[in-house]
Amino acid sequence: MKLHLPGQKNLSYVVEVLCTVFQILGVITVASLPWTLNNYLLFKNSYVSGNVYYSMLVLLFLSGVCAFSILVQAKKILHDINKKDPFTFDTAKRIKYIAYWCLPIAVAYLVAIYFIPSAFVLLVGLTFLFLSACIFIISQLFYQAVNYKQENDLTI
Amino acid sequence: MPIIVNVDVMLAKRKMSSTELAEKIGITTANLSILKTNKAKAIRFSTLEEICKALNCQPADILEYVPEKDAALKK
Numbered sequence: 476m477k478l479h480l481p482g483q484k485n486l487s488y489v490v491e492v493l494c495t496v497f498q499i500l501g502v503i504t505v506a507s508l509p510w511t512l513n514n515y516l517l518f519k520n521s522y523v524s525g526n527v528y529y530s531m532l533v534l535l536f537l538s539g540v541c542a543f544s545i546l547v548q549a550k551k552i553l554h555d556i557n558k559k560d561p562f563t564f565d566t567a568k569r570i571k572y573i574a575y576w577c578l579p580i581a582v583a584y585l586v587a588i589y590f591i592p593s594a595f596v597l598l599v600g601l602t603f604l605f606l607s608a609c610i611f612i613i614s615q616l617f618y619q620a621v622n623y624k625q626e627n628d629l630t631i
Numbered sequence: 632m633p634i635i636v637n638v639d640v641m642l643a644k645r646k647m648s649s650t651e652l653a654e655k656i657g658i659t660t661a662n663l664s665i666l667k668t669n670k671a672k673a674i675r676f677s678t679l680e681e682i683c684k685a686l687n688c689q690p691a692d693i694l695e696y697v698p699e700k701d702a703a704l705k706k
Binding site (some may be wrong): 625629630 | 658663666670671672673674675
């Protein structure tokens, strides 16, 4: 059974396309990170020490890679929602992977406070930690939902 | 599962085809196949009632309890 979003028929299609767009933009940004970061800092007219600059570079690269993986999983989930039944163990597994991919970002930002002392870095770290926990709970709920659905499907 | 569904035995006794039974009780042949191959996790009383009515038998004729060990041997 396909998922129906009343009045928002094309929303999941739009989000799926957006995932692809973000993936492409992400790859371009991560690949050109030293250049992009340099230009951004020049644009902002702010000076940072070499230590902070390299920390930012590593941090942004790591979060870029994790975000790309999250987008890959999200795109697969949305593809399943658009094409077939979304309540499968695959979807539950993918949501769990998204929760796992949020963790390295959270850890990286929390560690980065030592190198980049900023409230925003702490905020991003804590947000991703919280997000990871929430998404993990949702994945477990999905596992239960799939179990219920299977039981329902196999009741004749 | 230790509960075995013997619908195919009763079908053979009544000389009825699966499709005919599925039509009579109002379920799809796919669902009847799930039932026959013991993949079903549960059976509704309403379905059981319809099967008994169609095959003119008792629930005990369709359902059988076989302890786990014997069920493995039977497979």
